[in-house]
Amino acid sequence: MAFVWVFGSIVFRLFVKNYLPDVPVVTGTPPVSVLVPCHNEERCIEETVRRLEQQRYPHFEIIAVDDGSVDNTAIILRRLQKEFANLRVITLKSNQGKGTGLTMAALASRSEYLMCIDADAWLHPDSIRWMMWHFQSSPRVGAVTGSPKVRNRSSILSKIQVGEFSSIIGMIKRTQRVLGRIYTVSGVTVLFRKRALMDVGFWSNNMLTEDVDISWKLQVDGWDIRYEPRALCWILVPETLKGIFRQRLRWAQGGTEVLFKYFKSLFDFKHRRLWPIYLEYSLSLLWCYCFLLTVMFLVAGLFISLPPQYTVRTLLPGFTGLILAGVALLQLMTGLLLDSPYDRSLLRLLPWLIWYPAVYWVLNTVVSIVAFPKTLLRKRSALAVWESPDRGLE
Amino acid sequence: MFLRELEFNDGVIINEPDLMTKSRLFTEWSIVLASWALWLVVLRPLLVVFLWALGVRAFYIHMVFLEGISNFDLFLRGGLCVVIICLTIAAWTLYDRLRYAGQYKGVSRGLAENSYMGAFFRMTDQDVRRIKQGKRVDVYFEKGQCICVAVDDQEENVRGFFAPQRLDMHFEEVRRFNVKEKGEW
Numbered sequence: 001m002a003f004v005w006v007f008g009s010i011v012f013r014l015f016v017k018n019y020l021p022d023v024p025v026v027t028g029t030p031p032v033s034v035l036v037p038c039h040n041e042e043r044c045i046e047e048t049v050r051r052l053e054q055q056r057y058p059h060f061e062i063i064a065v066d067d068g069s070v071d072n073t074a075i076i077l078r079r080l081q082k083e084f085a086n087l088r089v090i091t092l093k094s095n096q097g098k099g100t101g102l103t104m105a106a107l108a109s110r111s112e113y114l115m116c117i118d119a120d121a122w123l124h125p126d127s128i129r130w131m132m133w134h135f136q137s138s139p140r141v142g143a144v145t146g147s148p149k150v151r152n153r154s155s156i157l158s159k160i161q162v163g164e165f166s167s168i169i170g171m172i173k174r175t176q177r178v179l180g181r182i183y184t185v186s187g188v189t190v191l192f193r194k195r196a197l198m199d200v201g202f203w204s205n206n207m208l209t210e211d212v213d214i215s216w217k218l219q220v221d222g223w224d225i226r227y228e229p230r231a232l233c234w235i236l237v238p239e240t241l242k243g244i245f246r247q248r249l250r251w252a253q254g255g256t257e258v259l260f261k262y263f264k265s266l267f268d269f270k271h272r273r274l275w276p277i278y279l280e281y282s283l284s285l286l287w288c289y290c291f292l293l294t295v296m297f298l299v300a301g302l303f304i305s306l307p308p309q310y311t312v313r314t315l316l317p318g319f320t321g322l323i324l325a326g327v328a329l330l331q332l333m334t335g336l337l338l339d340s341p342y343d344r345s346l347l348r349l350l351p352w353l354i355w356y357p358a359v360y361w362v363l364n365t366v367v368s369i370v371a372f373p374k375t376l377l378r379k380r381s382a383l384a385v386w387e388s389p390d391r392g393l394e
Numbered sequence: 395m396f397l398r399e400l401e402f403n404d405g406v407i408i409n410e411p412d413l414m415t416k417s418r419l420f421t422e423w424s425i426v427l428a429s430w431a432l433w434l435v436v437l438r439p440l441l442v443v444f445l446w447a448l449g450v451r452a453f454y455i456h457m458v459f460l461e462g463i464s465n466f467d468l469f470l471r472g473g474l475c476v477v478i479i480c481l482t483i484a485a486w487t488l489y490d491r492l493r494y495a496g497q498y499k500g501v502s503r504g505l506a507e508n509s510y511m512g513a514f515f516r517m518t519d520q521d522v523r524r525i526k527q528g529k530r531v532d533v534y535f536e537k538g539q540c541i542c543v544a545v546d547d548q549e550e551n552v553r554g555f556f557a558p559q560r561l562d563m564h565f566e567e568v569r570r571f572n573v574k575e576k577g578e579w
Contacts (some may be wrong), residue, residue: 139502194506
């Protein structure tokens with residue numbers, strides 16, 4: 001798959017026609033509603049709103065959705081409303097989850113275009129303009145996803161995630177855009193067409209990853225989702241192992257839920273462009289369980305005598321380690337070179353980013369193995385409500 | 395534009411190693427050093443080949459004596475896979491360009507009108523307009539998948555329906571009100 005991402009990214013960079021050299025001029029500047037769902041965000045919501053007010057887009061409103069917060073989020077939002085005339089506040093009286101919060105905000109929004117960001121995300125001043133251009137280029141565009149960049153880089157875990165967000169995830173989205181369908185928008189920075197959301201019934205309230213679910217809903221309904229690497233959004237990532245594990249477990253469970261939910265739609269030939277994404281995710285999951293089987297054989301071999309074809313002497317790669325290391329390096333360097341124009345400090349992190357493949361593969365393997373049975377056992381009707389995320393070192 | 399703006403002193407990047415305890419710093423650096431050592435061991439054959447550019451003997455030892463060239467079919471199959479991958483993506487992109495280039499794909503399905511929104515949430519047009527005009531909106535979730543929306547401390551609330559796990563009930567209401575639902579592409 002590394003070669004798929006590398007080659008696809010290069011094709012995207014060289015041949016995808018919607019590549020403009022400068023910030024595009026948006027005809028008519030239609031109004032945009034920026035939706036900021038929050039739950040107990042007293043630490044970061046004020047800074048996020050102040051940063052949003054610096055957007056270089058002329059017509060926008062900010063809708064903050066206070067979803068059952070028990071801290072001072074509501075008080076801070078009321079104070080900010082006195083300062084900023086374009087700030088509106090929706091309060092959900094009980095914790096309903098991000099999906100429901102966004103749906104209620106969509107109901108209250110005055111604009112046809114809905115920009116959804118997280119409460120701790122800082123949007124680049126030109127992000128909306130970079131994204132709006134896509135909607136005006138085709139009426140079939142239902143959503144445009146931006147490019148999240150990691151802000152907190154104090155620890156090695158966060159530095160490794162810089163590599164992941166800045167290169168690998170970007171490469172995957174570029175390739176999927178070339179192939180025609182995207183696995184998921186980045187829920188932290190995405191611009192939707194409200195009509196598209198209405199046609200698919202807005203966000204689900206029982207899916208752990210509402211961004212993956214809405215992406216598949218839109219694409220199954222025939223809408224196009226685009227990726228704009230120049231629409232930057234600065235985010236905070238977990239800096240503890242527990243925090244990363246919880247986050248990745250939720251992502252893996254969400255991905256598996258989507259696999260099950262949209263399985264039947266794949267039998268329709270008009271959804272053939274979703275087949276490669278579905279296949280890639282399924283094969284990755286299968287690989288994780290094959291790895292688990294290998295580990296089990298290794299451990300069993302320490303206690304009992306196994307037939308030669310099942311004997312595993314070591315997990316460390318031998319000669320093939322050279323191939324693995326070379327391919328990983330090629331993938332990482334390609335991603336860094338493609339993304340370095342948007343983040344000057346990226347290449348300085350190379351000594352730490354080199355470990356990204358090893359950490360990513362091991363962590364995501366463990367997470368995928370744990371997530372699959374958890375998803376099977378999870379009640380479908382259970383609401384996906386808020387849990388406090390890890391926002392880095394404090 | 396991007397290169398000028400994205401500087402560290404812009405206040406966007408957070409890089410404060412002082413926030414970490416000494417033991418964590420020591421542990422992290424130890425891991426980085428040990429991991430680099432492991433990385434170099436894995437890459438050693440490649441490093442040897444590059445360092446000894448004219449080292450035919452080194453090449454022979456690694457590629458023949460240490461089973462490298464005997465896996466020639468591995469390289470052949472691997473290379474073939476890479477070529478097939480690249481050709482597939484290139485062919486797919488070319489097909490898209492030849493098939494769809496210059497075509498204005500699809501007609502617009504229209505905007506998200508108040509009538510459609512109202513039918514979806516079982517509210518009237520006026521209700522939707524009231525909610526859109528509100529600066530402070532409170533939403534209560536009641537039994538029977540009902541929602542109650544209070545707008546700007548007004549006395550009269552808006553009542554609606556919200557059942558995201560039963561979208562068929564929402565769209566049935568849309569059809570009942572004879573609102574133009576989805577267009578065709």
